[in-house]
Amino acid sequence: MLPSVHVNRQHVTKDMSNDNTTTVAVNGTSHGNSNNSNNSNSIAVSDMKDGELLKEVLELVLKEKLVTGMDTKAKVVQFKQPQELQEVLDLSVCNDESSVQEAKLILRQVLDYSVKTQHPHFYNQLYGGIDEVALTGAWITEALNTNQYTFEVAPVFIMVEHKVISYLLDLFGFTQGDGIFAPGGSISNMYGMVLARYLHQPDIKRKGIFAQKPLVAFTSDQGHYSVSKSAAWLGLGMDNVVAVPSDEQGRMLPKALKEAVEEARNRGHTPFFVNATSGTTVLGTYDPLEELADVCSEEGLWLHVDACWGGSVIVSKKYNSLLKGIERADSLSWNPHKMLGLSLQCSTFLTRHKGLLHECNSARATYLFQQDKYYDASYDTGDKSIQCGRKVDAFKLWFYLKVHGIGQLRSRVDLAFEASRYLAEQVVSKEGFRLVQQPECTNVCFWYIPPSMRGQPETSEWWGRIAKVAPEIKARMVKEGRMMIGYQPLACKNLVNFFRMVTTCTPVPTSTHMDQVLNTIDTLGTDL
Numbered sequence: 001m002l003p004s005v006h007v008n009r010q011h012v013t014k015d016m017s018n019d020n021t022t023t024v025a026v027n028g029t030s031h032g033n034s035n036n037s038n039n040s041n042s043i044a045v046s047d048m049k050d051g052e053l054l055k056e057v058l059e060l061v062l063k064e065k066l067v068t069g070m071d072t073k074a075k076v077v078q079f080k081q082p083q084e085l086q087e088v089l090d091l092s093v094c095n096d097e098s099s100v101q102e103a104k105l106i107l108r109q110v111l112d113y114s115v116k117t118q119h120p121h122f123y124n125q126l127y128g129g130i131d132e133v134a135l136t137g138a139w140i141t142e143a144l145n146t147n148q149y150t151f152e153v154a155p156v157f158i159m160v161e162h163k164v165i166s167y168l169l170d171l172f173g174f175t176q177g178d179g180i181f182a183p184g185g186s187i188s189n190m191y192g193m194v195l196a197r198y199l200h201q202p203d204i205k206r207k208g209i210f211a212q213k214p215l216v217a218f219t220s221d222q223g224h225y226s227v228s229k230s231a232a233w234l235g236l237g238m239d240n241v242v243a244v245p246s247d248e249q250g251r252m253l254p255k256a257l258k259e260a261v262e263e264a265r266n267r268g269h270t271p272f273f274v275n276a277t278s279g280t281t282v283l284g285t286y287d288p289l290e291e292l293a294d295v296c297s298e299e300g301l302w303l304h305v306d307a308c309w310g311g312s313v314i315v316s317k318k319y320n321s322l323l324k325g326i327e328r329a330d331s332l333s334w335n336p337h338k339m340l341g342l343s344l345q346c347s348t349f350l351t352r353h354k355g356l357l358h359e360c361n362s363a364r365a366t367y368l369f370q371q372d373k374y375y376d377a378s379y380d381t382g383d384k385s386i387q388c389g390r391k392v393d394a395f396k397l398w399f400y401l402k403v404h405g406i407g408q409l410r411s412r413v414d415l416a417f418e419a420s421r422y423l424a425e426q427v428v429s430k431e432g433f434r435l436v437q438q439p440e441c442t443n444v445c446f447w448y449i450p451p452s453m454r455g456q457p458e459t460s461e462w463w464g465r466i467a468k469v470a471p472e473i474k475a476r477m478v479k480e481g482r483m484m485i486g487y488q489p490l491a492c493k494n495l496v497n498f499f500r501m502v503t504t505c506t507p508v509p510t511s512t513h514m515d516q517v518l519n520t521i522d523t524l525g526t527d528l
Contacts (some may be wrong), residue, residue, distance in 0.1 A: 011112060014308035019181045036523015044097050053103065055310045060107055066118055068506060072516065075481030076119045077338060078112055085113060090445030119325070120507050121483030121516070126281065126309045128504040133276055137399035138343035141392045148181070148390040149374060149382025161394035167352055167401075168334075171314055171421045173327025176470050180385055181393040185308035186226035187386075188333030188349040191426040193230045194386070195331060195351060196273040196302030198360040205360065207267075209235045216264040218242045219275035220252035220287060221492045224306055227275045240269070243492075249437055252276060258295050278323055278332075282500055283436075283489060284443025286310060289325030297328075307334040308347070310441045312339035316413045322440060336397050339416065339442070346393045357384035412505035413498065416442050419509035423501065426518055433518065438496065442503040448473065448521050450528040467496035469528055476524045483520060 031171045045053065061067065066495075080088065098106070116122060118129020130138075151158045154176060165179040182188045197204060201212060205284075209215075215236050219227045221243040228238045242264065245256045261271045274296050276287040289305065296303040305326055313319040313332035314326075326332060331351040336342040351357065362383045371377050382390065401409070420442040427433045427446045432454065436445035448469055456462055470487035477483050501517060503509040 001026070021460050024276040043100055045100060045103050046097060048100060048478075053391060056104060057107065060111060061135075061528070064111060067130060067135050068120045070116060072120050073118065074116070076122050076484050077115045077436070077478060077481050078172075079478050079481060080113060080206070094446065108267060112299070118507060119261060119483075120509070120513050121520075123501050123503070124484035124486050126502055126504075129346065129504050129506050130341050130343045133403045134341060134343050134396065134400055134506075137396040140399075141395055144392075146392060148380075148392045148394070149380065149385070149388065151377075151379040154392060157392040157395050158381065160398045161381065161392075162379070164394045164398045164401075165350070167480050168348060169352075172332060172334075172350060174350060174352040176354045177350060178354050178357050178384070179348060179350040180357060180381070181397075182333075182347050183351050183387070183391070184347050185224070185306070185333050185335045186229065188308065188335075188347050189224065189226045189304065189306055190230040190301070191349040191386070192232065192275070192304035192331040192333065192351075193227070193234060193273055193355065195356055195360050196304065197234065197236075199302065199353070199356065200270075200272045212270075214240050214269045215273075216240045216271045217271045217275065217376060218244050218257060218260055218271065218301075220244050220246045220250075220277060220280075222246050222250045222252075222280040222283060222285065223275055223277050224281055224308070227306075246285075248493075250280055250283040250293065252287040254288060254291035256297050258291065258299070261295070261299050261301070263397065270303055271299065274303045276329070277310075278305055278307040279313075279328065279441040279443075281309065282443065282488060283445060284439055284441030284502070286311065286322045286440055289323070289328065291325075293325055293328035296330075298359070302330045303328070305329045305347075307332050308335040309338050312336070313417075313441075314415055315410050316417070317410065317413055319417055334367065336400070339413065341412075341504060342396055342400055343404040345391075346396050348397075360384075361386055412508060415508055416503045416505050419503045419511065419514055420444050420501075422511050423503075423514040423517065426514060430518055430522075436498050442505075444496050444501045446501070447498045448525050450525050452528065463496050466525070469525060470499050472528060473521055473525045475518060480524075482524075483517065485517070485521075 019439050050415065065071070115124075116129075117127065119124075122128055122484070146154045146157065148154055148157055148161060161181065166180060169177045174175060180191070182191060200215070204212065217227060217231055217236065217240065225241070228241045231241045232238050242260050244252050244260050246252050259276065264271045274292065276289055276292050278286045278289070287305075291413050293303055295301070307314075307326065310322065311332070313322050314334075317431060330353065333347065336345045337346040339346045341516060364383065382388070420439050423444045424435060424439050427435045427444065432451065434447045434449060436447070438446075447466060449466065453462065453465060467489065474485065474487055477485070486502075487497050488500060489495060490495050499521070
């Protein structure tokens, strides 16, 4: 078991003549970097028994309850400013290898000063901790360290990816199609734009964009910024991404989309791609897919659905109606590493156009994708990717589904939604809190109004003061290590800074957790 280590703030002394770390102080005692020490911890890492360092890591993970459930009394983060962290951490790279004690110290410090995303009160992003099953799947993929491009080097993982893609196509209602695992939702969204462009103007693959009219993409004013980034990378230009107005809840307006398409055509531009969102980043709203699919069908546009955040409701019988119409999309992206709690990264891209991924992206590298192999080369799926090296992320999702079963995941999704509904009810009923809107996904957006500001006229000056409340409370809660909750303004809706609280499947959120959130905010903000 790892010893309890207190890190002296002056823990590293350097010989400035050669920049080699010479001494590490642990618990006030200096340990040399010599292999001749009688202390077994002073031996070099290379002299450790096989697997000993891995055992230390496992012991540390278990001891700190990183996958078995942290206590709410533990800190989410031991926060330090960047300059302070530079003083604590020795980030130098030396000529000599580390001792065992130094390696342990590094691991201890990484854990001490990192954010504990598996803490029950980490709500800062659209993801959370992972459980033992998710971590097991991730560790196996890392240990085997292979590549998802040919059956030759990844026979099991290639078969798994084929099976998972087939399962997901059926799950989302695509009668046929294809898919791929990508390094994050932004790249998954870019896949949709690339395929849409290729289907609309296949000559671009070889001749480029130079002789083409400007292509125009459409997304809601609540859509993810990756759509604009994709347009920049593909040479369309960010100015050719049209932000379509949304309603009061943040859902894209189909009528406004149709008008925007007509306006683009009147300018002599070529509309080709619509990005709908199922679970927007801030408000967590779901665009009306049926109506948007009607517009895209009438106008001859590719409909992509960014379901990276809200797509996990597909496993829920109670909430999957939020995705009504998704089977009519040309493509979709979904990140199981968000609400479901898979390890980062695990992002899927699906399209109902079978063969289009390969046709669009294939470059036929002869050193990888020879057609005269000693097995069925059709299983070599790497040529349909824009990457060469690609992690075997499909296994992590398959293992998670296989071990847990859909029934358990359905229950977890429902519990995450129920916790968000409970929180929204408490916000409405509790003095000093005001809901921005009723939640659709598990995003609960609300303001906290300190006692000194209650009952006052809500002038522009008053709202200006409210805008400073969430940032100040956030700073206090992080510096104390109590919890982490996001906040932001929404300028297009004339909304000043509010808290955006999200619940995920891991760890399972409870009503007690939700009560603690509001009580903590109230305690930290009562003097403002």
